Amino acid sequence: MTESIINLVEEYDKIIIFRHLEGDGDALGSQWGLYYFLKDKYPHKEIYAVGDETKGYAGVYPEPHDLSEGQYKGALAIIVDTANQERISGKFYVHTDKIIKIDHHLPVDNYGVINLVDEKRSSCAEIVTELLKAWSNDQALVYEAAYNLYSGIASDTQGFSISSVNSKTFMMAAYLMESEINPSEISQKLRQVDLQVFKFQAYATSKITYVSDSFAYLEISQADLSEYNLDVQEVKFLVNVMRPIKGLKVWGLFIEVEPELYSGSLRSHGININAIASLYGGGGHLQASGVKNLTPVSKADIINDLLAVSK
Numbered sequence: 001m002t003e004s005i006i007n008l009v010e011e012y013d014k015i016i017i018f019r020h021l022e023g024d025g026d027a028l029g030s031q032w033g034l035y036y037f038l039k040d041k042y043p044h045k046e047i048y049a050v051g052d053e054t055k056g057y058a059g060v061y062p063e064p065h066d067l068s069e070g071q072y073k074g075a076l077a078i079i080v081d082t083a084n085q086e087r088i089s090g091k092f093y094v095h096t097d098k099i100i101k102i103d104h105h106l107p108v109d110n111y112g113v114i115n116l117v118d119e120k121r122s123s124c125a126e127i128v129t130e131l132l133k134a135w136s137n138d139q140a141l142v143y144e145a146a147y148n149l150y151s152g153i154a155s156d157t158q159g160f161s162i163s164s165v166n167s168k169t170f171m172m173a174a175y176l177m178e179s180e181i182n183p184s185e186i187s188q189k190l191r192q193v194d195l196q197v198f199k200f201q202a203y204a205t206s207k208i209t210y211v212s213d214s215f216a217y218l219e220i221s222q223a224d225l226s227e228y229n230l231d232v233q234e235v236k237f238l239v240n241v242m243r244p245i246k247g248l249k250v251w252g253l254f255i256e257v258e259p260e261l262y263s264g265s266l267r268s269h270g271i272n273i274n275a276i277a278s279l280y281g282g283g284g285h286l287q288a289s290g291v292k293n294l295t296p297v298s299k300a301d302i303i304n305d306l307l308a309v310s311k
C-alpha cells in the first residue's frame with residue numbers, strides 16, 4: 001500500500017491534507033507531520049493543510065491554510081484521522097480529484113481510493129510515521145515532520161499509557177527521536193493549560209457525578225462555560241481527569257454545546273463503549289468514542305446504558 005500511496009502523490013502537483021472537525025492532537029499532528037514531510041520531499045508541489053479553528057491547540061500547531069473553493073479542483077486529498085465523510089473538516093474536499101484515507105478509527109466509511117486504515121494502532125500519527133519511515137527508506141524525517149508526528153502519538157496515547165500502545169508504537173517513537181526532537185518539550189507543550197482553564201478544571205472536577213464504583217461522568221453546562229469565559233474545545237480534554245480513578249471502568253464527559261444539546265466523550269478501561277456510542281449515532285474506537293446531538297432525554301438514556309455496561 002505504501003507504494004500505491006507514493007505513486008499517487010507523485011502524480012499530483014497539488015496535495016491538500018485534511019483532518020477531522022475540531023482537530024485534536026492526533027489529527028493535527030498527523031496532518032502537519034505529513035505536510036512538513038511532503039513540503040521537504042517535494043518543494044515544487046503545492047502542499048496545503050486545511051481545517052476549522054482548533055482553539056484548544058493554539059500555539060501548538062500552525063494555523064490552517066485558507067483556500068478558495070476553486071483551489072481544491074484537481075488536487076489530491078489526503079485525509080487523516082477521520083472515520084467518515086461527515087467528520088471531515090472542510091466541505092470542499094468534494095472538489096478534489098482523488099482521496100487517500102489514513103486512519104485508525106473503526107472502519108465505517110472507506111471513502112478513499114486508497115484506505116490505509118488499521119483500527120488496532122494507537123494513533124493515526126503512528127500509521128503516518130510508519131508510512132513515512134518506509135517512504136524515506138528509514139532515513140530520519142525532517143525535524144518539523146517528526147515533531148508533529150510525535151505530538152500526535154503522545155497526545156492520542158495519553159503519553160503512551162493507553163491499551164493500544166505496543167512495541168510498534170515505541171519503535172515509531174524511537175524512529176522519530178532520530179530527528180533530534182525533544183519529547184519532554186513536546187509533552188509540556190501539549191499538557192500546559194492557561195490558568196483560567198486550570199481553574200476551570202478544579203471547579204469541574206468538584207462536580208463529577210460518581211454513579212457507582214465503576215461509572216462516573218462529568219457534565220459541563222453552557223452556564224459553566226460562560227462563567228469561565230471558555231469554549232467547548234478548550235474543555236474537551238477534561239474527559240481525561242477521570243481516567244486515574246481506581247475501580248472506574250467507564251466514564252464520560254457531557255458538554256452542553258448549545259442550549260439543551262450535548263456532546264459526549266466516552267472512555268473505558270477494556271469495555272466496548274463504541275457499541276453504545278453507535279446506538280446514538282456516534283463512534284470512534286472500542287474504548288474511546290464520541291457522540292453528538294444528545295438531548296437531555298437521550299443523554300439520560302446513554303448514561304443508563306453506560307452504567308449497565310460498566311458493571
Ligand SMILES: [Mn+2]
Pocket residue numbers: 026027081104123124156
Ligand atoms: Mn486519533
